[in-house]
Amino acid sequence: MVFDIRYPLFHALLILPTLVLFGCDRDPTGKDGVFKAEVGEIPASPQRPGDPDTGYDALLNRSVVTCGLPYGAYLKTRGAAQDAGPQFPGRTGRNAELPYMLTSYVAASGVEIVTSNCLACHASTFNGELVMGLGNAFLDLTVDPLIGIEAAAALVEDGPEATEWRRWADRIGAIADYMMTDTVGVNSANNLTLALMAHRDPETLAWSDSPLIEPPPQTPLPVSVPPWWNMGKKHAMFYNGEGRGDHVRYMILASTTCTDSVEEAAEIDAWFVDVRAFLASLQPPEYPFAVDRALAERGGAVFEKTCKECHGTYGETPTYPNRVIALGKVETDPELARKGFSDADRFLKWFGRSFYGELSQAAPALGYVAPPLDGVWATAPYLHNGSVPTIAALLDSRSRPTFWRFEREGDDRPVYDELALGWTYRALDSGKAGAMSWDERNHIYDTSLPGYGNQGHTFGDDLTDPERLALLEYLKTL
């Protein structure tokens, strides 16, 4: 008998807008263990060295999350009965048989479990190829993870298997309401991580079934998963640049679903140093379609004039300014930055008191980092909340759809639009309020909702049509 169980995908690594301590004299200023940063340049922080090759192997074969579905029960699911799908080279042992976003782990009880890994959010396909580090813009976090997890109990044997299942199910049960989004494609890992913090003692990391500090709101703000290949250039993680200091400690926050002691966290931290080294070495994919080189060259000149001040320069000797742009200047949806700056002090304190904050300092700024644009053509939809479906629309705010959805059949990928640079979408006459079914509602991107706004970043509005066309061509070369 075959069951179709949906996995909770609760482990985005790199998108937490939160967090903390010590650091440079000139930058963030602190009060009561809470630090805030000014907008502008983010200074570099030393990173612990690691081995990228070892890190790649660990990323593909080791578990950062140590609870999950017992393998025996997994085998009874529809997912297990099907082809595991595309695979990254280097998956070994049992992992070679599992879909790339799942990792096998043998728990202390001896029960083999199947856990989620980083790649559910941080890998995706483009033009039929699986791309490491490409944010998954089609992940569906609107589905209630508890249905699949609780139903999986019917597949679990009594005894140690049931105990492992129960541990996993109870953890997800505590955080499910903080991770469910109302739009397919947007990510909630930031909110999820805050919810996990609320359930843990910052000093011992011991789990508490009831929250120890006030949890975050149950309506996650939408976040687009940024590409991993920018890690090497970025001084700070997260859209508001708050992830300063050692990056590994932020990355392993993704394990906090089931990391119940400082010793366990330290063990993961030790091998994740190599994973970070791999991520910092990651290069963007090459644009797989034709590029008009002459037109791209003219576009390069437009870029020099319009974009490089914030986004840097590319080519032989690239530069990247690592700047947080003030909300008043970028004018994109302010909710995420405001909430991270003003409503997150309890989480900033938690982080600062914890193992995770020992080498890092969370210092939110009231603005957004202008990201590096390497491989930007692959990373639609755009802005921190994924509200703008194509680069063409990003460069002309008048053409941005207020309500839209990807043009696709079921769970298929939309066709890539080589003119506009993004996934094919359809503009709609009405937002979620006009939807006739849950499925329809969940697939509508409604920019009138709080946090979903598509305003701002109007820097391309004054370009002429030929300039914009040339600029689009240039961006294909990055």
Place this chain on the structure above:
Amino acid sequence: MKRHGVDAVMKPLLILVSLLVLLAGLVSLWTLGSRAPDAIPGPSVDALLDLDFGAEGFTEVAADRPVRFPADHGAHPEYRGELWNLFGQLNDAQGGRYDFQFSLTRVALAANPSSRASEWAANAIYRGRLTLIRSGETGVRSAERLTRAALGLAGSGSQPISVWIEDWSLSNPDGVPERPRMRLVAGGDGPALALDLDAGKPPIPFSDLGLLGGDVGGPGFQAYLLPRMAAAGTLTLDGETRSVEGQVWLDHAWGTLPTGGGQIGLNRFAIQLDRDRELVCLQLRREDGTGTPIPACALILADGRVESFRRREIRLEPFERWLSPRTGVRYPVAWRLSIPFLELELEIVPLARDQEADDAVRLWSGAVHAKGRLGGEAIAGNGRIETTAELAAPSGI
């Protein structure tokens, strides 16, 4: 791009166990095969079952198989199991009220009829169960039929569309496909019924209710509901026959057999409300009561449209439990439901506490009355709840 492993794994789940309750009759028959069949009179299920009770060779429900009428009103012998379940309220001219449930269950023993020459060599067993509560009386009257399809004692077919067990039957003599007319006959010495049923609403595929993932009726099972059939006929109690009228709800499901695994319990609520509305809710929960119960509800409107609601839009909590003196297990039997978006608040109470469906399967299947408010106005209704037992939380976990 072809959907591959990534999305296949994440596809909304289809939980077979979700139909555990809908298919209460099927489950009880199935579990009797592996548990003590003491409660069943006549030939025991063990005696009816072959030892080589394999699942091979049966058709599985394809995920995209549409429900087709009138064919799907008939039997589906190519599937392992099938259930016809009817319940409703009947009234007589003297003001008497009767809540009943009538279910017919078929479980195939092998995909191909046995070649044995024995007269018992039929390839399915059938079970029927009738329960009735008469207003003003305490207690539940019941009658059963259990037999192997042999010598014409039980069977089902598509032409004419009917299913029968001895002197019990459900037939589909005429009517347009979307508004069928059926005849229910339950003869014998116990409570006896003869009802003509006339559909008031078109059938609603279970998968259209959007409950627990939207396609619970996918691989595993397929089902539809036919609520609010107008019923007219006779009821015989204690040798006295009277004319009755009322409203009846039909569930018809077919597919593979549920395994009813380990830790999961499931409750189902099916209520015919005033103002031509029906409510169906499922609640998935751990048997030991820990964790987060997961309710899902659908309201069927007067015109047949369905509005679906999910866990976070629903409050559904028991406020009374009943301890079975026979089995010693506890069932949640009275409930409060609210769906703020609909301005719906209901209190659902059982007509009798002791409506344990079957001693062997720890299932409570009872007639209930509901009353409350919908959209600012008073509303009431009648229906059934099926609930699995609550267990004490295991220690040491």
